[in-house]
Amino acid sequence: MRFKDVFSIIGPGMIGPSSSHTAGAVRIGRVARELLGSQPERVVIRLYRSFADTYRGHGTDVALAAGLLGWDTDHDGIPQALVAAEQAGMELSFVPKPDNVPHPNTAALQMHGGGRELLVTGTSIGGGNIAIVGIDEFDVRFSGSFPTLVLRHADRIGLLADVTRLLSAARLNIGQMNVDRTSRSGAALTVVETDGPLPRDLVRSIARLEGVSEVRKIDLTKRRRRT
């Protein structure tokens, strides 16, 4: 079943006009911010295909800004999010690109902040649902609709077993897990979607595992400040 419950039909609550071009874009921005771990100082956003064509009319630009501010899809401030972002010290630029990427609604966010740089690529797949498809040079695929862990780690034997052991000790079911490695640096990136909320000390113990260099927790089901 593609649609799992009544609230995937009635909902989400959102600021219009488009579930794919507005609500989905908010979610992409918010996941990007959570992946960086702080509010970015500067973001260059490349927009592709339908996003590039109609981003102004659909408010895809303000929606991405709202997400980068950490807002929900129904935050009243969304129409003024570009101003709010500027006030919050975020410098945003939007670059529509002519490239024919696979999915019609794609955005790539190149973020700078806290002395770091991070590239996050997301697509909006309909009804406000999204898929994050790239983090830096890694291929990933997750929706943010479940509590999700994103780990950067060395390509060490047994590391994933350690992670799953900690998760099952915390009685957490793994919904989906995928790993991508770069041959160049021997670095790997693993995404774990779980069925239940991720306690903070669990995230801490995973971060302490040998070879793990960074852990990020993403959960769009948790509501943040509203209005």
Next chain:
Amino acid sequence: MRFQDLQGLAALCIREGLPIHRLMLEEQARESGRTVRQEKMKMTDYYRVMKEAVRRGLTEDTRSRSGLTGNDAKQVEALRESGAGMLGPLGDKALAYALAVSEVNASMGRIIATPTAGSCGVIPGVFVSAQEEFGWSDERMTEGLFTAGALGYVIANRSFVSGAEGGCQAEIGSAVAMAAGALAELRGGTPEQAVHAVGLALKNSLGLVCDPVGGLVEVPCIVRNGFGAVSAITAAQMALAGVRSAIPSDEVIEAMREVGGAMPDKYRETARGGLAATKTGKRIMEELHPRRHAKREEAAASDEDGTGQGASDKDAP
């Protein structure tokens, strides 16, 4: 969920002696692991947003960001208030309210996607007007939303609910069917009558293409929400009178999937066919997005059979 099709849903309701909304609520709580009370509260909150959107659309400025649309609901409401309405008390209000919510959406106001943002006016249009006309409580309306959600759940999983996948029949058509079935149950109809209302309603929108001018959720989306609210009432009225869908509603849903699947790409939210491709539609597109227009023209020319890109939205949940 213990039901996969509408026949199964009605049978389950009859066996357990429950209305559709109650069965859906219990199934939802089981699926989510939250309590019946929590799920009800979330839906009540959504209904409040819908009523607020009606209010805003009738009182505030709803000019859209593109400037293409806005403030029509107020005109329609003024005509109703002047006593010149022609659809009867319920239809007059439903039309104005559905337009109002849809205009709030187009002007970046807060709405509930039902099932999408493009079709977000139909259900509030029918629900808020019916609540006023029949004196129903908010709790009752919340129940009605669970009925609508149950019917939409079946349609979404057996066919589709986005214009990019199945044309406008999938968005507006589904919203009308959901509103029709819910209104039938709210008015005392049996689960079977609610299911017939779905089939009757969907038949009337089969084949409706998604052709948004300039790629924006404005033209023809907003007026289709108004039309949709009125046809939902029509379908509910037929079902309550005992009219049955000769083709069982589950088969009508299958027909919608078949028609949507066969729709050329240019009629599935690509803004390359139908109203979007008229002389005026193209001019508007050119004014809105001068930079990309030339490229689109090329794409349309090389995609006459409508089998190009964009179909990648097909597996969108």
